[in-house]
Amino acid sequence: MMVIRRFFLLFLLCFSSTISAEQKKSFGPFDVHYSVVNSTFISANTARIYHIVRGKDRALVNIAIRKNLTDGSSKAQKAIVKGHSSDLMRETPLQFLEIIEQDAIYYIAEVKFYDEEIRHFFIDVQPDPNEPAFRLKFTQTLYRDN
Numbered sequence: 001m002m003v004i005r006r007f008f009l010l011f012l013l014c015f016s017s018t019i020s021a022e023q024k025k026s027f028g029p030f031d032v033h034y035s036v037v038n039s040t041f042i043s044a045n046t047a048r049i050y051h052i053v054r055g056k057d058r059a060l061v062n063i064a065i066r067k068n069l070t071d072g073s074s075k076a077q078k079a080i081v082k083g084h085s086s087d088l089m090r091e092t093p094l095q096f097l098e099i100i101e102q103d104a105i106y107y108i109a110e111v112k113f114y115d116e117e118i119r120h121f122f123i124d125v126q127p128d129p130n131e132p133a134f135r136l137k138f139t140q141t142l143y144r145d146n
Helices: 002-019 044-049
Strands: 023-027 028-037 058-070 074-076 081-085 091-094 097-101 104-113 117-126 134-142
Touching: 023 134, 028 117, 028 134, 058 117, 058 134, 081 104, 081 134
Parallel strands: none
Antiparallel strands: 023 028, 028 058, 058 074, 058 104, 081 091, 081 117, 097 104, 117 134
């Protein structure tokens, strides 16, 4: 089980940056890393463990928050992560799953899409429940995996 989880984390860290260039946005001391990848890039076994539906028309939104420390290093940060995705006609809520692995914390949500669809993502990230959330907005064209 731990090997599969480590593989999943390694997958997200490696493939998200090569398949769909990982991006980052900074909010004060927090860096929010985000990417969207086709769900078929994860193995069927990993998808089963995390109850992820794989398909040519499904993608995974990956969000990871790092807090920058005064010594120049950073650490994984838990957060409340909520959001939705939209196209020209419909809005789809994103249900994020928190995954904690040793020194990594990331949030995964599934989204169904049409080939060559332009999706707009609106994600609220709240590292401190006593402070307002940060609004992360980005747009990405999604392509079916052939």
